[in-house]
Amino acid sequence: MNATSRKPGLLFSGPDWDFGTLSQAFDVIERVAIEELNLDIHPVQMEIISSEQMLDAYSSIGMPLMYRHWSFGKHFLYQEQLYRKGGRGLAYEIVINSNPCIVYLMEENTMALQALVTAHAALGHNHFFKNNYLFKEWTDAGTILSYLDFAKNYIARCEERHGLAAVEAILDPAHALMEQGVFRYRRPPKLSSEKQRQGLRERLEYEERSYNDLWRTLPPSKSGSQVEGSESKTAERRKSLNLPEENLLYFLEKNSLILEPWQREILRIVRVIAQYFYPQRQTQVMNEGCATFVHYTVMNALFDRGLINEGAMLEILRNHCNVTFQPAFDDPRYTGINPYALGLDLMQDIRRISTEPTEEDRDWFPDIAGKCDWRATLLNAWANHRDESFIRQYLSPTLIRKWRLFLLSDTASEPHYEVASIHNERGYEKIRSALAHSYDIGASRSDIQVVDVDLLGDRHLRLEHKVADGVLLEDGSCGATLRHIRRLWGYKVSLVGVDADTGAKIYERLSD
């Protein structure tokens, strides 16, 4: 605190920014954030880009390095059209979970906005990426950039060698399976370093060169007895292939008989990227909430310490309010629950419960109510939760009332929604649990697994869809996706829908 009070006067004045001011502002914001919130961050690399480059960045799912694919171009044109029509503004920043943490700032922003973005992204998101258990365990911030660089070059080389169409023919199905391309329950192997990858590739290339078809014609060894029952044979077969397998991309990469080594490598690249984004999808509310909470706290602290003037603070608040605006369900602007708003409110509520709890809060949150160490509670929550568990743990009756949340039950066969619960004594638990459940990516995503294939027989790949709550798959896209799988597998593919509770077969589809 002494450090900042030693320096009287404002951090900046007026809307213009320059690198000196940016750097100075970062230093002060970092110090304030660490003092106020005990944040712990990766080193930061700030990159100034123009709005056009921001659009570019959008179109490669926000990554600074990405291989080329037409769907990114489609995405770009879509975003650009929206932007040009004024239908959507650009984000003020993009932040990348890497070490150093890369933050894009737009040159069009005013200095006040740059300060806001610095607090939001360079500190808030950065802290979250570095400390949340999902990111820590499941992504390698240190290697992702070099991996993407490798991926980009590798795919470019494949395009040169095998042609654009051949590469697209692999990338399209791989993208279609991205959601089914992650390990949800076991940790994916660490990304190998550039050198190891090089070694692996050389080995693959050597194998390709030295492959001799004659070996295939050797008579099979006599050791395995043929008379085992088909039941146990199936079980053994499934065991040898490690089935059931939830990661379809992984399975295809390892077991497809028709893919060449380079095609497997492409599947692997898509799978690694899908896995890298998997934690982000599970922590949207927390991540945005954390960043918003940080910028809000830090900016207020800066203002209290006289480091920014009222004009700048007003501009910051205006932007803050825009970002955290939550229209009601019947508002034409309603597009779902705003993760910024929900996350921020949850976190501010934790602070309130810690410092000035009501009787109700003491009942609901005996562990934290009135304990006053809201910083530690928040740091702990940021580190150890994902959206689903966070909401299940911390959504308070106060907040449910404030948001006037209500629960609709929706049975597809009926012409009505039914209001199941509202913000009252009987509804709190149900609303909290349903909201938490809606953020559980494992539950909201169709559960499709490889269950069986006879590699020595007809090679018919059998997939199973566990139908929960009677939610089936959309017909057209399901057929198209099965076609994609068939393209990678090369033989018949079928999908069986099985009721998750009873195990009864509901439907069966064969790829055409």
Added chain:
Amino acid sequence: MPIFIDRRLNPKDRSLGNRQRFLRRAREELKRSIRDRVRSGRISDADGEQAVSIPTRSTDEPRFEAAKDSGRREHVLPGNKHFVPGDRLRKPGHGAAGTPDPSMKDSEDDFRFVLSREEVLDLFFEDLELPDMVKLSLKEILAFRPRRAGFAATGSPTNINVGRTMRNSYGRRIALKRPKREEVDAIRQEIAELESGSQSPVARQRIAALQAEVERLERKRRLIAYVDPVDIRFNRFEAQPIPNAKAVMFCLMDVSGSMGEREKDLAKRFFVLLHLFLKCRYDRTEIVFISHTHEAQEVNEETFFYSTQSGGTVVSTALEKMHRIIAERYPGSEWNIYAAQASDGDNAAADSHRCITLLDEEIMRLCQYYAYVEIIDERERHIFGTTENGTSLWRAYSSVNANWPNFQMTRIADAADIYPVFRQLFTRQATAEKLRVRR
């Protein structure tokens, strides 16, 4: 202290490659869409601005998605105002508006491409396997009228635009500070006054100075021309095609049972091409659809292409109908009349003779051009491709063909035939040659 990197000077359009890849794919899609549109849309729509939705088949990105119309779900929504548990809300799909749709979201589905006319034509003709040639023939124009089109720095003296030229020269004179006549005159005046007055040494000195000045100014005036060749502007004229005012196209088709899906599709493509061609040449084009079995009717496009009737075939009824419509609505003095007939060549034997009479005596005199397209089976192509033998209608029309230079007939068996045939029917050379032969 963070690292700062200024990326603003990095090349933009990093995603250009992605966009190119996408557009290449989208192009395939557009082609298919145009083809479908020609097949299913109205002839007059084949031309003009087309909006095509993306994504469609080859540019969508399928994945396993939960079907909205199945199962049980729960939605948590903010902003309850007056609901209590047990209330029922009508779903949006089931009537009443204003109810929430929790699954509502932005989608990239309503992302549309808009194609210009040129682009549509390009794609359309590409599908007919004929790139640029067609545009040459479509843009073939009979006469030109000069039309003012701005100014040029070169031209013939008759076209000098005096106003523009003088304006340029004036500007240049100001810019180069060409001394004005009045300035020189004023000094000369002063010299004259001084000379008429007392010849003091001061005055003489002054006169000498002034005379030097006059000389300098005069020299400058000679150097900087009043009108310099660079000032001159010519009126530019562009040759503008003279559109013949109006054209009407008669589409005649046999719709009896023998004309199947394939035959009508081929006919439609031919008519679309003809329509585009006429539209390029004339301000206003109209289409009259006449379908016939054993009797003819004027119908709308829908009926023309999509209804199938049964019954015998009497071609002459259609010709009579056309003749009557011309008499009623399209006086030959105002309208350029084109007719295209598509048929599988099947006709009652006695009727063919009647057709010849009608064409020879009435219709061919009124028509600018009459094209007969016989749609034959692909298997028959090599049989009928070369010979003059054929159906009764073909044989009958052959005699008309011999009499009239503005009558053409040909056979097609599949879509790729259409364009060459079209060229053969409509290029001027062909007609001219035929005329020459006739003389």
